[in-house]
Structures are given as structure tokens and as C-alpha cells.
Amino acid sequence: MTDTNLTSDVSAQPPQALHSAPMLCWFTASAALTVPQATAPVAFSLVALSILGDARLGAAMVLAMTLAQVVGAIPITRMGRGKPIASFLRILVLLRSAALAGIVLGLYAGAPFAALVTLAALAGLVNGATYGYLRALLNTLTSASRMPRALGIAATLNEVTFVLGPVLASGLGAVSPALAVAAMAVLGSLPALVISGDASMPAAPETHTTGRLVTPEILLWLTCAGAGGATIAAIEIGAVALALQFSFDPTMAILFTVPLCVASVLGGIWISIRNRASSPRAVVVQLALFSLGIGMTALSGALVPTILGAVLAGLMLAPLGTHYALVLDALAQPHRRAELFALLRTANAGGVIVTSAFLTLLPLNMALAAVAACMLVTTGVVALRTVRRGAA
Known part of the structure; x- marks a missing residue:
């Protein structure tokens, strides 16, 4: 039974203090990772309003993103076995940003709404895996004794993201829905830029599943x-x-x-x-x-x-x-x-x-x-x- 002495396997590397540069980068990545989910309801509603005249149809894009996350979580995560955690995480984050950038280009090119829904699904496909690898990365950076505090800080930053995300999407969307989605792509790509280099990051082991x-x-x-x-x-x-x-x-x-x-x-x-x-x-x-x-x-x-x-x-x-x-x-x-x-x-x-x-x-x-x-x-x-x- 798990209790107040919960422990987990962590990296053999010296644990980082919560105010160290690697941990601050991890917290930044954790907060930025959820920007697309936080801003999507407002941004996609504005996209639907600009194309179809009905903001409620933005829910179709949100639903496509969410369902794709459910479908892709395990298969995409398993694709990262045997690869450096940070490197594979960067690839997933950049693929998501590329799909969101595709929505921006589609808006300017007059693409049909169905194509934008498909791109939203492609963006959501990696959401579960990105979280899985980012959270696994935390085990290589801090000790079990500091884990509750680290997770508490991450939860706080996550809530701040979900408070400010819709405000940001509303403000930028008032200028242009494409601008709101572009902000999703740019801010959502921050984890790929701030995660520490692969030199000290262990590879996700490629072992036979038992x-x-x-x-x-x-x-x-x-x-x-x-x-x-x-x-x-x-x-x-x-x-x-x-x-x-x-x-x-x-x-x-x-x-x-x-x-x-x-x-x-x-x-x-x-x-x-x-x-x-x-x-x-x-x-x-x-x-x-x-x-x-x-x-x-x-x-x-x-x-x-x-x-x-x-x-x-x-x-x-x-x-x-x-x-x-x-x-x-x-x-x-x-x-x-x-x-x-x-x-x-x-x-x-x-x-x-x-x-x-x-x-x-x-x-x-x-x-x-x-x-x-x-x-x-x-x-x-x-x-x-x-x-x-x-x-x-």
C-alpha cells in the first residue's frame, strides 16, 4: 500500500534544487505545455465564428483535439522507447506546434473547416505523450523527497496558465483568430526550447514489456x-x-x-x-x-x-x-x-x-x-x- 512515505526511482544524477536552472526550465516547460489546451476553447470558437458564423462549432475542434489525445497517448509514448527523453519530447512538441501553425496557414488560405478540425486532431494526438515524457523527465531532475513540492509548484503554474490562457486568446482573437492560434503554436513550443540538453538526460530504456x-x-x-x-x-x-x-x-x-x-x-x-x-x-x-x-x-x-x-x-x-x-x-x-x-x-x-x-x-x-x-x-x-x- 502506498502511504506518506511514497518513493520512486529517480536518476542517479545529483538532484537539482528547485531554484536551479534545470528545474526552472522544467517548470517553464510544464506551464507552457498546457497553453494549447488552455487557449483552445476560446481560440477555436473564434476560428469557427470567423469561418462559419457560429462560435459553438469551435467545440468540434476542441473535441477532435481531446479525442485524438486519448487515441494517441499510449502508441505515441511507446514510440519513444530507447530514445533520449528530452530529444523525443522536443520532437513531439514541435510536431504539435507545426499542426497548430497549419491551422494558421489554413485560415489565411481559406481552407475548409473540416481541414482545420483535422489539424486540431493532429495537434492533440501528442498531448498525452508530451505530458508523459515531461513528467518522466522530472524524475531525472529531483529527488523523491522534493517531488511533492515540485508537483505542487507545477500544479499552481498549470492553473495560472488556464486562467491567463483564455484571456490571452480573447485579446489576440479580437484582432485576428489566426493570431490567437499563432500564439498557441509559439507559446506551446517553449518546452522544446527550454528543456535541458540531452547530454545528461538518460534514454527511455528499450526493454521488452513484461x-x-x-x-x-x-x-x-x-x-x-x-x-x-x-x-x-x-x-x-x-x-x-x-x-x-x-x-x-x-x-x-x-x-x-x-x-x-x-x-x-x-x-x-x-x-x-x-x-x-x-x-x-x-x-x-x-x-x-x-x-x-x-x-x-x-x-x-x-x-x-x-x-x-x-x-x-x-x-x-x-x-x-x-x-x-x-x-x-x-x-x-x-x-x-x-x-x-x-x-x-x-x-x-x-x-x-x-x-x-x-x-x-x-x-x-x-x-x-x-x-x-x-x-x-x-x-x-x-x-x-x-x-x-x-x-x-
Whole structure:
């Protein structure tokens, strides 16, 4: 059973201090890696509006990018076996930027919308693998004792990216949708420029695969990550509908998204300061509070409890995300670590897809309640497992 003494295999190289140049480069790469995902909803909506006159059709490009990530996560990650981690990561990042640059060129050339959707899918195809290799790279840079703090800082920067990304896309998109997508391509390519050179970076071992990648224990935590992704997506995607439900203008969706993001940043800061993995019982409490947060948002019917629910869910996001990463780090076979981290990011994307389907097919409150039920069931399974392990 994994506990507060979670450990993982790290490189034999001397661990880098969190303020060292290699670690600062890694943090920069981690924050920049998610720029395309953070800016895509706004940027692609503006692209669809400029071509088809309907911003809602931008969701087709976002969906194509997300589905492609799910499809490509494991196959593309496996292609990197036996290759230097940093070198292969650069290739993936540059391929994604090339696909995004293709969208920019397509806009200027008057390409059909279907071609732009295809390019968005090509950009998304490597998203899972890029995260997997970037996260595996962290194991070569820092020690297990510093890992919670490093992951907390990364989670905080990730939330800042998701707060500022839509603002940047809106500002540039007001000038030109192509400019917004160009910014996605340029900023999203930063990891290829700042990752440390290959001289000191170990190659991902090319070994024969033995055993299953996903064990029941790993599946449990991937399911938790997927349920968490669904929960956060329910608030973010449903924010406009929530604003309308309370008789506000659609722009007042920020009443729900901003508190969620601020709380997520605070949760990441707390993890960074604490620099400790959560105990099994603490994880159950965090999951319960996470479930309570989405439950309040789904069922309260009043503005203040709905906002407080979003805050509660946001506060738990970074602690739980850090725990999932640490647990999977400890459970992963060293030569398949990048694959497992790619699956972790893909599980989160799967949660977003499920939530999108719920919000499309069901009334708002029913969709939110369905997500809350999924989170509650997941919490119950983890709680039961913890009780059984404690009694053993």
C-alpha cells in the first residue's frame, strides 16, 4: 500500500534544487505545455465564428483535439522507447506546434473547416505523450523527497496558465483568430526550447514489456483522476449555463470559474509549502470534500452555496492531483513510467469527454448530479479500500 512515505526511482544524477536552472526550465516547460489546451476553447470558437458564423462549432475542434489525445497517448509514448527523453519530447512538441501553425496557414488560405478540425486532431494526438515524457523527465531532475513540492509548484503554474490562457486568446482573437492560434503554436513550443540538453538526460530504456501496464491498483487511481477531471470540467463547461440559471448575463460565468481557479492555485501553493504526500485517510477526506463541492454546485439551487462548492472542489484539485502522480510514480515500472503518466493525463481528458456528453444530453442540474454521483462512487471505493487495508 502506498502511504506518506511514497518513493520512486529517480536518476542517479545529483538532484537539482528547485531554484536551479534545470528545474526552472522544467517548470517553464510544464506551464507552457498546457497553453494549447488552455487557449483552445476560446481560440477555436473564434476560428469557427470567423469561418462559419457560429462560435459553438469551435467545440468540434476542441473535441477532435481531446479525442485524438486519448487515441494517441499510449502508441505515441511507446514510440519513444530507447530514445533520449528530452530529444523525443522536443520532437513531439514541435510536431504539435507545426499542426497548430497549419491551422494558421489554413485560415489565411481559406481552407475548409473540416481541414482545420483535422489539424486540431493532429495537434492533440501528442498531448498525452508530451505530458508523459515531461513528467518522466522530472524524475531525472529531483529527488523523491522534493517531488511533492515540485508537483505542487507545477500544479499552481498549470492553473495560472488556464486562467491567463483564455484571456490571452480573447485579446489576440479580437484582432485576428489566426493570431490567437499563432500564439498557441509559439507559446506551446517553449518546452522544446527550454528543456535541458540531452547530454545528461538518460534514454527511455528499450526493454521488452513484461506484465500489465494497468493493474487494479493503478486503475483505481486513474479512475479517480478521470472522475476529478469530470468534476472540474462540469464547473468550467457548465459555468455559462449556471450563470443563465441564476438569471445573470453569460459573461458572469466568471462567478464560478474564477473562484474555482483561485482555489486551485491556493491548493497548489499549500502542497508546495507542505511538501508531503497525503496519508490514505487524508486522501479519503479530500475526495469526500471534492464530492461535497460538486454536490453543492449541482444541488444547492442557491448562488452562494454553488460558488462555495466550486471553491471547495478547487481547493482539493492540487492535493489530489499530486497524490495521484506520486502513487502512480511509485507503482509504475521504471521503463513504462512515461506511458503511465500519459494515461494519467488521458484519464483526465476522458473525464472531460464524459462531462461534455452529460451536459450535451441532459439538463444542467441532472448532468451536474450525474458527475457528482460518479465522484461519490469513486470516493466510496477508495474509502472502502482504505478501511480494508487498515484492517489487514
